[in-house]
Amino acid sequence: MRLAELSERSGVSLATIKYYLRQGLLAPGIRISATTAEYDESHLRRLRLVRALLQVGRLPVATARKVLGHVDDDSLGRTMRLGAALWELPHETEAEAEQDESTAAAQVEVDRLLGKLGWDSAREIGALSPVHRSLVVAVATLMRLGYQWDAELMAPYAELMHQAAIRDLDFVETHPSEAEKVETAVAAAILFRPVLDALHRLAQEEESARRYGL
């Protein structure tokens, strides 16, 4: 398809598409003459992902370019390719990270929880993963405020999240190409988060109304 059709089908303006092309967020089409290039479904998919990264994920252009660089890096295995792409996404708690005794205590608690769950890979990746770090920071915050951390209480939540993760990967695997799999995983990480959060809160309202009335 031509640029005009790409714009129409994606709902993204010509000017914006050209900006993405200049910024290297979208691969150039195949030149078919001095003035026209041909685009395909992969460009459409990529445009959707770029918008998800910039508009919903609120990533700076440079960060989005890094994420997409990992998405496109087929020299990596899928776990690392996915990991590298997702690790570039901002992690909520990163800003508050500071090393103190709560952090050290949280580290021990997280390690204990992962052991209990049998999440050996997560434990092994450990310090390498910003996600692991996010969990430590979140637990440290809780402890610093004087709330108790209770591994017995949290383990079943972790199991629920594991069931969600199994569904996530099953869904990713329904996509035919490796590129689409990785793209889908990144888009889902950004777009499903607010959906899941809202479903969780709505489920609390539903359950509360069932137990105590409106």
Add this chain to the structure above:
Amino acid sequence: MRLAELSERSGVSLATIKYYLRQGLLAPGIRISATTAEYDESHLRRLRLVRALLQVGRLPVATARKVLGHVDDDSLGRTMRLGAALWELPHETEAEAEQDESTAAAQVEVDRLLGKLGWDSAREIGALSPVHRSLVVAVATLMRLGYQWDAELMAPYAELMHQAAIRDLDFVETHPSEAEKVETAVAAAILFRPVLDALHRLAQEEESARRYGL
């Protein structure tokens, strides 16, 4: 206990506690002389909650005061008291809310999903609830970017979130007084969110490593 002990046990400075008292975020102690007042465990609990609201939830003082007002309003039933307190918390997607055809379509999809799940109270509260609104906005965003919404795909996630909500309320109910129940629910809504998000992402890494290796 005296103010000095309250400060020591909570880890909150005297100046900050006095600021919270002036702002009406913390109830005054019981005067025992012209210059001293006596504080108890409820003050300690409240201090923790105030810090969670301000530091982790990043609420403005005026909003925190509103949340605490609902927490303390024992004229309301528990569902409404909780709801009113939680509804004051910021909802991620609110800023992007705009009424367009995606929003209308998302409304229909959310209603269909809730019907399918049998979440009749959530459906009934519907437009009243900012949480319901958050879900509609999140789904609309997804659709606007050209991603598909698939109720078949999402329903099992909603069921997982319902299981989490059942655990949330069971945990809230382990607290003896009505005040503690509501306080715990509000604190959990703020402090557990980053923990759950991190557990979800970590579960994805674990599952990915199990399926595809590191």
